[in-house]
Amino acid sequence: MENNMDEIKVYPATVLRQRAKEVERFDSSVRSLVDRMTDIMYQADGVGLAAPQIGQSKRVIVIDVGEGPFSLVNPEIVEREEERESVEEGCLSLPGIRIDVTRPKAISVRGVDDKGEMVVKTVEGMWARAFQHEIDHLNGVMIIDHASFVQKTLLKTKLKRLQD
Numbered sequence: 829m830e831n832n833m834d835e836i837k838v839y840p841a842t843v844l845r846q847r848a849k850e851v852e853r854f855d856s857s858v859r860s861l862v863d864r865m866t867d868i869m870y871q872a873d874g875v876g877l878a879a880p881q882i883g884q885s886k887r888v889i890v891i892d893v894g895e896g897p898f899s900l901v902n903p904e905i906v907e908r909e910e911e912r913e914s915v916e917e918g919c920l921s922l923p924g925i926r927i928d929v930t931r932p933k934a935i936s937v938r939g940v941d942d943k944g945e946m947v948v949k950t951v952e953g954m955w956a957r958a959f960q961h962e963i964d965h966l967n968g969v970m971i972i973d974h975a976s977f978v979q980k981t982l983l984k985t986k987l988k989r990l991q992d
């Protein structure tokens with residue numbers, strides 16, 4: 829397998845801050861984008877990847893929280909449980925940075941799966957966290973945006989280093 833790691837866009841790349849576009853046609857190019865994203869996610873040892881992270885401003889995500897790869901096109905959170913929890917997260921586009929992020933414990937997400945079918949999935953734990961993290965990417969949101977004031981202060985040096 830060729831090394832695709834250098835395809836991963838790192839903060840402060842502009843594409844990471846844009847709202848990704850809806851996919852309108854579910855053709856073979858979407859299929860190959862999903863395959864490429866899945867390969868890169870595994871090579872990078874990540875639990876998820878969003879298309880903007882490889883420079884494609886499209887609403888496509890892949891995740892694998894240890895139960896096999898799952899892709900979703902045009903994913904949308906349709907329900908959020910009130911109960912929240914804080915868990916430390918990392919991001920392939922923010923090397924060396926980990927941040928406590930508070931998110932709903934369970935969500936329902938709707939989108940088009942790899943068979944081209946509209947599905948609704950109700951998930952919790954790692955699944956819910958991965959979906960929320962990746963869907964954030966489609967809206968130009970990164971974990972640093974979830975950081976508390978104190979965390980942001982501590983991050984300044986690390987972010988500066990990524991910018992240089």
Ligand code: CO
Binds near residue numbers: 965
């Ligand atoms: Co990320």
